[in-house]
Amino acid sequence: MMTDRLRARLRALDRPEDPSPAFREGLYQELARRADIAAPTDLPKTAPVQGRAVAGRRRWLPLLVAATVATSLAGGLAALSTRPTEQACEPARAQTLAEAAPGIDYTYSAEGTIDRTLTLAGEVQERDGQFRLSGRHSAPDRSHERYLEGKEVALIGSGADESLRIGLENWFIRADAAPERPWRTVDATIWEVEWPNLSLLPRDRVAFLLQGSTEPASAVDWTALTAPDGGCRLTGTIVPSPSSAARRTITVEIAPNAALPTSIHEEWTDYQTQIGAWTHDVTWRFTPSVEPVVIEPPAPDSVAPPMFSAEDLETSQFSPRMTIDGLGGAVVDVAPGDPDAGDIRVTVLEIREDTGYGQTVPFPGTMFLAVKTRQEALQVIDGGAGSLSWLAVSSDGAYGGPLAAWRIEGGYEPILESRLGLQPGESLEGWMHLVAPITGGVDMYWHLGGSTVEPSLRVKLRPDPVIGSGEIDGVPWEAIAYEEIGRLCTAIRERPGDESGGGAACGPRLMPEPGIFPAMSGEPLIAHGATSEEVATVRLETTAGNVDVSVTSLASLGIPAAAFAVAVPAGSDVIYFVALDADGREVGRAVGPAAPELLQPGSSP
Amino acid sequence: MTPVALGAGEHGLEDEGAFRTWYDQTLPRVYGYLLARCGDAAVAEELTQRTYLEAIGSRASFQRRSAESTWLIGIARHELLDHFRRQERDERRRVHLVRRAQDADESGVWDASDDRERLMGALRSLPVSQRMAVVLHYLDDLPVEAVASSMGRSVGAIESLLSRGRAKLRQQLGEDDDD
Numbered sequence: 001m002m003t004d005r006l007r008a009r010l011r012a013l014d015r016p017e018d019p020s021p022a023f024r025e026g027l028y029q030e031l032a033r034r035a036d037i038a039a040p041t042d043l044p045k046t047a048p049v050q051g052r053a054v055a056g057r058r059r060w061l062p063l064l065v066a067a068t069v070a071t072s073l074a075g076g077l078a079a080l081s082t083r084p085t086e087q088a089c090e091p092a093r094a095q096t097l098a099e100a101a102p103g104i105d106y107t108y109s110a111e112g113t114i115d116r117t118l119t120l121a122g123e124v125q126e127r128d129g130q131f132r133l134s135g136r137h138s139a140p141d142r143s144h145e146r147y148l149e150g151k152e153v154a155l156i157g158s159g160a161d162e163s164l165r166i167g168l169e170n171w172f173i174r175a176d177a178a179p180e181r182p183w184r185t186v187d188a189t190i191w192e193v194e195w196p197n198l199s200l201l202p203r204d205r206v207a208f209l210l211q212g213s214t215e216p217a218s219a220v221d222w223t224a225l226t227a228p229d230g231g232c233r234l235t236g237t238i239v240p241s242p243s244s245a246a247r248r249t250i251t252v253e254i255a256p257n258a259a260l261p262t263s264i265h266e267e268w269t270d271y272q273t274q275i276g277a278w279t280h281d282v283t284w285r286f287t288p289s290v291e292p293v294v295i296e297p298p299a300p301d302s303v304a305p306p307m308f309s310a311e312d313l314e315t316s317q318f319s320p321r322m323t324i325d326g327l328g329g330a331v332v333d334v335a336p337g338d339p340d341a342g343d344i345r346v347t348v349l350e351i352r353e354d355t356g357y358g359q360t361v362p363f364p365g366t367m368f369l370a371v372k373t374r375q376e377a378l379q380v381i382d383g384g385a386g387s388l389s390w391l392a393v394s395s396d397g398a399y400g401g402p403l404a405a406w407r408i409e410g411g412y413e414p415i416l417e418s419r420l421g422l423q424p425g426e427s428l429e430g431w432m433h434l435v436a437p438i439t440g441g442v443d444m445y446w447h448l449g450g451s452t453v454e455p456s457l458r459v460k461l462r463p464d465p466v467i468g469s470g471e472i473d474g475v476p477w478e479a480i481a482y483e484e485i486g487r488l489c490t491a492i493r494e495r496p497g498d499e500s501g502g503g504a505a506c507g508p509r510l511m512p513e514p515g516i517f518p519a520m521s522g523e524p525l526i527a528h529g530a531t532s533e534e535v536a537t538v539r540l541e542t543t544a545g546n547v548d549v550s551v552t553s554l555a556s557l558g559i560p561a562a563a564f565a566v567a568v569p570a571g572s573d574v575i576y577f578v579a580l581d582a583d584g585r586e587v588g589r590a591v592g593p594a595a596p597e598l599l600q601p602g603s604s605p
Numbered sequence: 606m607t608p609v610a611l612g613a614g615e616h617g618l619e620d621e622g623a624f625r626t627w628y629d630q631t632l633p634r635v636y637g638y639l640l641a642r643c644g645d646a647a648v649a650e651e652l653t654q655r656t657y658l659e660a661i662g663s664r665a666s667f668q669r670r671s672a673e674s675t676w677l678i679g680i681a682r683h684e685l686l687d688h689f690r691r692q693e694r695d696e697r698r699r700v701h702l703v704r705r706a707q708d709a710d711e712s713g714v715w716d717a718s719d720d721r722e723r724l725m726g727a728l729r730s731l732p733v734s735q736r737m738a739v740v741l742h743y744l745d746d747l748p749v750e751a752v753a754s755s756m757g758r759s760v761g762a763i764e765s766l767l768s769r770g771r772a773k774l775r776q777q778l779g780e781d782d783d784d
Contacts, residue, residue, distance in 0.1 A: 006771060007743045013641035013724055014744060016633035023650050028628055031657050
């Protein structure tokens with residue numbers, strides 16, 4: 001077969017060759033010299049095989065997403081306004097305090113460290129974060145929190161350093177914000193992963209700490225010990241994930257007859273399978289306020305617009321980009337007007353919830369999605385591996401969060417490497433966007449176009465029409481038609497036997513009339529291709545007889561053409577492809593591999 | 606561990622005559638192996654030099670479980686892979702505009718009448734990753750799994766590279782695309 005012939009031709013390259021005499025002698029002299037003093041350490045080393053560089057910042061994103069989601073969920077605690085009555089020092093005291101805290105005005109401060117260790121692709125990254133903050137809680141639903149000067153940037157990242165919450169609205173201000181627009185508002189149900197420190201901002205700090213979060217973890221196992229001064233010390237242990245070594249211990253100091261702890265010390269070690277660990281060691285100190293704290297919202301004109309609006313999705317900052325709404329395919333011309341730039345086609349076969357993730361680190365209320373795509377995504381990266389950066393955007397335009405760059409290494413059904421965590425709610429009902437910015441500095445190496453490319457695209461999606469299917473030796477096959485920029489293609493989507501891929505053929509989008517553009521794929525052979533629209537039947541004249549197959553109109557693609565796919569009888573080959581109209585008249589013909597005019601002397605393998 | 610004397614039986618490297626014989630006998634194979642795969646005499650010379658230097662430096666690890674020439678070719682393959690990887694990294698650093706099927710005329714491949722030159726030109730025209738896969742699988746006869754392991758990629762990725770490499774070679778060589 002063809003592969004064998006190609007292999008044989010390539011093998012012909014393999015023969016001894018003499019380098020130039022000068023090189024031969026020069027190398028010999030060098031080797032002889034080195035051999036006499038041969039010590040391996042003296043020899044020049046060949047370049048080591050380097051692992052692929054991992055962009056450290058990018059690699060933090062999944063963790064930050066996870067960490068943010070994990071702890072932010074603790075924020076939805078019910079605010080109760082009942083004040084505790086004087087109680088004995090016993091484990092139940094923790095629950096009483098937790099219920100009372102949202103109804104008490106207080107100030108608080110905290111300091112400690114959050115150390116994180118990531119192991120990604122064999123690379124260990126460590127982040128040590130010392131932080132100090134102060135905050136105020138104004139019952140029942142207002143809070144203001146500010147990180148103090150001297151904080152470690154590693155903890156804060158690029159995030160906000162001041163936050164204000166009133167009701168369900170959060171405002172944030174970040175250190176590098178423009179002076180004229182320092183504040184930014186984010187809906188309470190949306191967590192902004194650029195600001196990882198928001199994970200430290202539950203609605204009510206005391207209740208959060210005492211309840212040990214709302215994760216579906218083990219109940220907090222509290223022990224109580226009466227202090228000599230009549231106060232109470234509660235020590236609680238929680239195991240967030242029985243399947244990992246994650247563990248949290250909380251020590252609560254309560255003054256005699258106090259309605260609020262004076263301090264809470266938490267030590268928290270958490271793990272994420274195959275990623276790393278982070279530990280918290282933080283002490284919180286609380287002081288009840290005599291007077292209610294008045295927290296004013298920022299002036300409306302100082303609030304920055306939301307990051308993504310519905311309009312943003314239409315004119316995304318990423319240009320061009322593709323938007324995938326549910327299942328289907330999208331073709332994006334990565335550089336309109338640039339004939340040298342190609343197009344990319346991504347087909348999403350499946351978006352499903354990944355339930356396995358939550359079993360390792362429970363994130364209740366968060367769905368993790370896995371997106372399976374098809375290999376057409378790869379057609380633009382013949383030059384090697386590449387990657388796409390993805391953003392997930394919920395259907396209302398709210399910001400779901402970025403994903404780590406999706407590294408494409410080829411393959412037939414690449415799957416997003418990173419799970420996509422989204423907090424469900426109104427914004428996720430129905431569908432979601434996956435937005436892939438596909439130009440610019442993608443993963444440092446791979447550029448599909450220029451950053452000036454525009455405009456953005458919003459691509460209409462539709463399922464690929466199936467143009468043929470069947471079964472060979474009990475293994476099903478299926479062929480589809482799809483459109484690329486300016487081209488019409490047919491391809492075998494699934495097939496038995498040949499694992500080596502290929503099987504796609506493309507012709508002009510606008511068929512000459514009449515016309516037939518056939519192709520043969522795989523082994524067993526499947527004939528497929530496109531025809532002009534007046535063709536009703538394609539007849540394969542094979543060495544084993546004729547095979548007729550009805551064509552499938554491609555009107556659903558908006559293309560005036562048809563396509564076909566049919567298995568060639570085993571052991572036979574196609575002599576001619578004949579296009580017939582509805583009346584059985586021949587309107588086109590193309591030669592097959594077994595056509596006499598192709599079987600000239602010397603042309604066979 | 607006592608270093609094994611390359612090509613010199615019991616005489617060791619200090620036996621210049623034996624060493625010279627070993628060098629003369631193995632050099633064309635090593636150089637030819639590399640030239641066929643990288644298609645560039647200068648690069649082949651550089652990799653040949655690296656191969657021999659590495660061979661001398663690591664001769665202690667040669668246990669005579671295989672022929673010396675086989676061992677040398679193994680080293681040469683490692684050098685070749687390193688070369689491809691360097692090329693690949695360099696290639697990625699450049700702005701990589703995706704092009705539709707390139708005209709073979711651009712590289713002047715078709716000017717050469719000799720089939721060997723055409724083949725080497727076609728190989729050179731492949732993107733590095735495809736060339737690596739094709740060379741290892743079709744010339745070195747490595748199973749796809751071994752190619753995947755050598756290149757640090759999945760089997761599926763290698764299959765895909767081979768498929769695209771085959772298609773492009775056929776296109777370059779003017780062969781029919783029948784699979």
